[in-house]
Amino acid sequence: MWHWLLTTGLLQTILAYLATAGFGVLLNIPRRAVNLSGWVGAAGWLTYEALYQVLPTTIDVKLAIGNLVAAIVIGVASGLAAHYKHMPMIIFNIPSLVPLVPGGQSYRVVRNLVTGHPEIANQYLAQVVIIAGVIAIGFLVAEFINRMTWHLAQSLKQL
Amino acid sequence: MTEPKLLMQTTLLAGAILLENGAEIARVEDTMHRIAANAGYPEAQVFVLLTGITVSLPETDASQVRAIHQRGMDLEKVDQVNTLSRQFANQEIDLNQFADALAHVNQAVPTFPFSWLVLAALVVSVTLMVAFTGHATPADLITCGLAGMAGFAAYYWVNRLAHIRFLSEFVGAFLIGFITLIGFYLTKNNYHPDAIIIGAVMPLVPGVAITNAVRDTMTGNLLSGPARAIEAILSACAIGLGIALTSIFY
Numbered sequence: 124m125w126h127w128l129l130t131t132g133l134l135q136t137i138l139a140y141l142a143t144a145g146f147g148v149l150l151n152i153p154r155r156a157v158n159l160s161g162w163v164g165a166a167g168w169l170t171y172e173a174l175y176q177v178l179p180t181t182i183d184v185k186l187a188i189g190n191l192v193a194a195i196v197i198g199v200a201s202g203l204a205a206h207y208k209h210m211p212m213i214i215f216n217i218p219s220l221v222p223l224v225p226g227g228q229s230y231r232v233v234r235n236l237v238t239g240h241p242e243i244a245n246q247y248l249a250q251v252v253i254i255a256g257v258i259a260i261g262f263l264v265a266e267f268i269n270r271m272t273w274h275l276a277q278s279l280k281q282l
Numbered sequence: 283m284t285e286p287k288l289l290m291q292t293t294l295l296a297g298a299i300l301l302e303n304g305a306e307i308a309r310v311e312d313t314m315h316r317i318a319a320n321a322g323y324p325e326a327q328v329f330v331l332l333t334g335i336t337v338s339l340p341e342t343d344a345s346q347v348r349a350i351h352q353r354g355m356d357l358e359k360v361d362q363v364n365t366l367s368r369q370f371a372n373q374e375i376d377l378n379q380f381a382d383a384l385a386h387v388n389q390a391v392p393t394f395p396f397s398w399l400v401l402a403a404l405v406v407s408v409t410l411m412v413a414f415t416g417h418a419t420p421a422d423l424i425t426c427g428l429a430g431m432a433g434f435a436a437y438y439w440v441n442r443l444a445h446i447r448f449l450s451e452f453v454g455a456f457l458i459g460f461i462t463l464i465g466f467y468l469t470k471n472n473y474h475p476d477a478i479i480i481g482a483v484m485p486l487v488p489g490v491a492i493t494n495a496v497r498d499t500m501t502g503n504l505l506s507g508p509a510r511a512i513e514a515i516l517s518a519c520a521i522g523l524g525i526a527l528t529s530i531f532y
Contacts (some may be wrong), residue, residue, distance in 0.1 A: 129445045135413055137410055138407075138409040138410070138413040140406050140532070141409045142405065142406050142409040142410050142413065142484075143378075143402075143403075144492070145403070145404075145405035145406040146402070146406050146408070146485070148355070148394050148398055148399065148401075148402035149399060149402050149403065149406065149434075149485055150304070150355045150477075151355075151357060151358045151393055151394060152357040152358060152361075153357075153358055153361050153392075154392075156341060158403070168413070189345040206440070209365075209368075210361050210364070211305075211309070211360055211361060211364045213304070213305060213357060213360060214357050214360070214361055215303065217355075217357065217490055218489060220489070221406070221410075221484070221489065221490070222410065222413060224490055224492065224493050224494075225488075225489055225491025225492060226484060226486060226487030226488060226489025226492075227414065227480050227484065227489075228486060229488065229489065229492060229514070229515075229518040230483055230487050230518055230521050230522050231479075231480075231520025231522075231524070232518065232522070233518050233519050233521070233523065233526075234522040234525055234529070236490050237522060237523060237526040238526055238529060245313075251317050251492065255492045255496045256496055258493050258495050259493060259496040259497045259500050260499060260500075262376070263500065271435060271480065282284075
């Protein structure tokens, strides 16, 4: 595990940072947010990759749990970043999702349908549905955690 | 109490900018409701669909509608509307200044120059190809970079010149497939067309749109969520067809 973290894990983190920052530029996020959103994306992707390595189950379950936890990490980190930079959360969580979202799979569904491989298309369609649903649930959970933290901070202030 | 007509127009404009530039329905409704409440109309009703917004003020028997025809992604504008709405809530600006500033947001907002966008498309394509597939031979890296840049550039210009959304995605994807095909005939081995295409289409694919569709549906927007999903499916079809046209020649 440590060996994986220091070789592949480190490389994947750097790749995800660059990809998120690059996608941030494509979505025209404010310049002072590019660096931070890159790190949020890197944290999410590292979580996903590490879980994918550790979990001893089938691919679909790995995808579901990995994306769920990664979405929660991204949601909470975006909440913190948004609070710190006084910007809406959407600026950090939309670019950060880019390594996770099922864009590649959705393209593969259509391509396999067109080229006459409906059974492969079905597999990818199942992945699209699982990933998109799980990310949405992850964001709901992250929203809940963010609100709880905020309430906790408010009540600590009053003490 | 401020003038209801100006308030309704300002609320609608703020909502329209948010909706046209990638915000979720719940965020649009929340922002519009806050603006109306801060201007002294807490009873205001806001109804947001993906294709149009309605705001009505029950106290004055008045309502206004605004249709939304184009949707894209420009998070700088979302940030600006958010900042203005916050300033209005803190009473740093009044309603007239708010309306002026909003009209300005829709026209002039800082954007990255075209060369930066193409460079960003290159970075996104190459890094995601390596992250997803692990293939990184020199031929893969070079072709993926070229295809990613060309595909995004074609998408960008067709979108700007013709304003036909799905056509631009189709042309971009076709170009990516074509460049990958040329690379396939120029190189002997150590070449992975599938990996290259997956990386190069990443700047175009509607992954965020699919996720937003599910999120909108989950927050109870049972009309707008599925509508977004249909938009995303059409883009995926355009991209898949564009690539499939060239994959016959392998």
